[in-house]
Amino acid sequence: MSDTRLIRWVEKTMFDRRVETVLSSLPGPLGRDDNNVFSLHELEGFADVDVVSFDFFDTLFFREHLCxxxxxxxxxxxxxxxxxxxxxxxxxxxxxxxxxxxxxxxxxxxxxxxxxxxxxxxxxxxxxxxxxxxxxxxxxxxxxxxxxxxxxxxxNLVPNAEAAPVLRNLKLLGRRVIVVSDMYLPAASLAKVLAAHGLDGHVDDLIVSSEFGRTKNSGDLFEVVADRCGVPRERVLHVGDNWNNDCVRPRERGFRSVHYYNHDQENEVRRVSGLHALPRPGSVRARELRRDHGLADPRSLSSLDRVVSQVIAPAAALFVHDVLTRAVRRRSSHLFFLTRDGTIFREIAEAMVAAAPSLYPLEAEFRTLATSRATGALLGFTPTDSDYLYITTEYLSEVKFSFARFRRIFGVSDSDFHALSEATRSHVDWLGDDMGIDGFRDLYWGWDDFRRLVQSSVHRKTALVTGYLEQEGLFRAHNPLLVDIGYSGTWGKQISPALEKRERMGLPVPDEIGFEFFATNRFFTGNVGRMHPSITMGPGRILDHRRTDLALACLNYAWLEPFFLDPTLGKLDGFEAQGGRIRPRFRDPAFTVAERARIEGLRHALVGRCAQFAGDLLAREGTVEELRRLVQDRMVRLVGYPRRGEVGAINSLAHERGMETVKAQEIAPHFWPNNFRAKINYLMMNDHWIQGSLSRSHMGVLNHALAWYFARTRTDFEDWKP
CATH class of the missing domain: 1.10.150 (DNA polymerase; domain 1)
Structure with a gap:
């Protein structure tokens, strides 16, 4: 037995003994006398009573999950x-x-x-x-x-099974029914509980200590009861579970009272309270949290459904919980979910708000915002920067510069190009399709008709992009949050010139545009200095590159996209004006009918699981931070050190990569050991699932060495704008 397993066994054994001590100390049955009732139905037989007063907690209602x-x-x-x-x-x-x-x-x-x-x-x-x-x-x-x-x-509260029939029968007998509670919450809160369970119609009055500054414990609250009832005190019967507060104190003030004793409920309350007071060893606490919130244990996840329900969905729910909580705290007017992989987070957010509305009292409006590197690149162009056009073409096409690709990216149509002078077109032919940057620079500055055409084409396409962002309310939003799966800093850098231009023109710009990311998938720290001051970006909420183990998972980014990418949308090609509105134009997705049905089924399950998780966050004990650590550790185990069955499960999911050069490759491609260092570096730079590759090639033992190599070679872990 390993040291870790031995420690866990000792912890569990000691904890189980403490649990037995708690259970053995539970109270036994209470003897019957004239001061107690064991059933609320007994109250129907009391004579000479005009008003029956009920305690609230542990009499009419019981706490089901939490003490x-x-x-x-x-x-x-x-x-x-x-x-x-x-x-x-x-x-x-x-x-x-x-x-x-x-x-x-x-x-x-x-x-x-x-x-x-x-x-x-x-x-x-x-x-x-x-x-x-x-x-x-x-x-x-x-x-x-x-x-x-x-x-x-x-x-958390459930009504006593006897409450509804007893209250109804007392009303039929002509008795007034009131509820009297020593309660820190206001009366309106208790009224919501009564209404939620259909008991409010049977209750004539609700008297809560926090509303009057007096308590049953001191006896003063019963003076309020006497004033509100308007009948002689001896014709008021009070019932409750606390002997001092519900029996002794009302009798001192001239009321009749009986002690309600529910043996099973008393045992349950003391059991939950006693177990809650026990200090939990880390392994026991983690096991309980995994059980209560449906998280994956360290064993292998051989099916895709288990990967989604026990790892991906809890991680997505925690991420969306963070986003919604921050939106509440900042009073954001808008949440923008960026296409294509951000749309799933909108569906999750809507489901979680519906499942736990009291947890997320949002003022924000949800919007889907179509964005891409290509459309964002238009926003960064300035007429005096010809090199930007050349470099951006290579960046977006991911291969060496091509004049044809340049024309397609920046909107230079065939008709517009053929309208250029014959001399200009001849010069382009002489330079060739693969012209160098010096030749392109000479073409841009030396041929005026070409420069004017490029500037006109880019301005036309840029106007559509900025018009779309204006139409969707981004520029006028109050503290908006932009939600996406991962961060490279590109789009924040690209939108910055548009924000600066609006400021120069006296147009409104949000005080702060916060980017919220599931993961930090790349570390282009140089982008930060080129961002507008209103833009704030931090590391991923779930996968934060500043932790070495999480950074390794962040780098292995390809495995995330298949779970979050919207199967109904292909690549964003641009925008077009239709019927007075600007609409995004997407390509058809490259999925078969069967693949799309499988992905949509998983997305539906993912959203439903996140809604369940939101309910668990509200109804069950356990801090978000504890859950976050468990989820992060399990994701690192899945991504950093996967079993071969897990690799096969994830590779069974169809996917469509955004980058042209890798879109057709498997998430975890086969990997062979020849030229090891060069291949590792290539895989790192291209977002492949490195550990999956090693696992498939029977070299999974090298995963730990790879983590060490990554930590040694990537020393520029730094936060940008928290």
Missing amino acids: MDQVFAKTAQLGAALVDAPREEVFRALSACRGYGSFQLKRQMQAAGKGDEPRLCDIFARALAPFVADPAERARLAHRLVELETGIELS
């Missing part, structure tokens, strides 16, 4: 992402405020004679003070946290 401490932790975990400050610090502050912070506010209220129950939004606002200076923004975030916790409770 109270877990709810508090969950709110802190999700709320920390809404504040523009270090998450761990905000999480600690929001967690601690439920203890000492709440206690201090309670003491201040008692000293001022204003009761003893602070509002939850006041507790949160006090905790946020070190991170948010603006009182209005702090109040907004505090109310948002209250809404978030309401959503968590709404997903």
